[in-house]
Structures are given as C-alpha cells and as structure tokens.
Amino acid sequence: METSLLLQNLKCSGCKNAILKRISKLDGIKNIQLDVPSSKLSFEYTSHNALEGLRSNLADMGYPISGESNTIVEKTKSYIQCAVGRLSKE
Numbered sequence: 390m391e392t393s394l395l396l397q398n399l400k401c402s403g404c405k406n407a408i409l410k411r412i413s414k415l416d417g418i419k420n421i422q423l424d425v426p427s428s429k430l431s432f433e434y435t436s437h438n439a440l441e442g443l444r445s446n447l448a449d450m451g452y453p454i455s456g457e458s459n460t461i462v463e464k465t466k467s468y469i470q471c472a473v474g475r476l477s478k479e
Contacts, residue, residue: 390434394430394454395454395455396453397428398464399423403475405425406474407474408423408474409423417436418433418439418443450470451468451470
C-alpha cells in the first residue's frame with residue numbers, strides 16, 4: 390500500500406538524512422521519498438504494524454505526523470536528530 394504523511398519539525402537536509410537513515414531499516418517500509426520543502430513523506434508499507442512502527446519511530450525522533458502532539462520535547466528531539474543527520478551524511 391502507498392501513502393503520504395506530513396511531518397512536523399522537518400527543517401533541512403540534516404533532518405532528512407536522519408529520518409531516511411532510521412526508517413530505511415524498518416521492516417515493511419520501502420520506496421521512501423521525503424520532500425523537505427513540503428514536509429511530505431511518501432512510502433509503501435506492507436502492513437498496519439509496519440505503518441504504526443514508522444509513526445512511532447518518527448515521533449521518537451521528534452518528527453510527529455501533522456496533527457499529533459508536538460511539544461517542546463518533540464521539537465528538541467528534532468533539533469538533536471537534525472544535528473546528527475548533518476554530521477553523519479553518507
């Protein structure tokens with residue numbers, strides 16, 4: 390199944406690198422595309438569990454789905470992930 394989600398706190402290529410590195414390792418998620426200007430994440434998933442795992446991983450990183458809680462804690466996590474993503478460009 391294919392879907393797209395809008396992410397919160399997505400700022401730059403550092404964020405993109407961190408997100409792609411982490412979610413590309415998830416089982417059941419493939420053909421991932423992330424557009425920074427629109428904050429749109431598009432992908433294919435094989436099951437509801439794979440989709441929920443993706444949502445959970447994104448929230449843990451500080452990039453909750455649009456409409457979900459976005460406290461200062463999530464925003465802080467996203468800045469940390471952004472810095473990590475900038476440092477670990479491959």
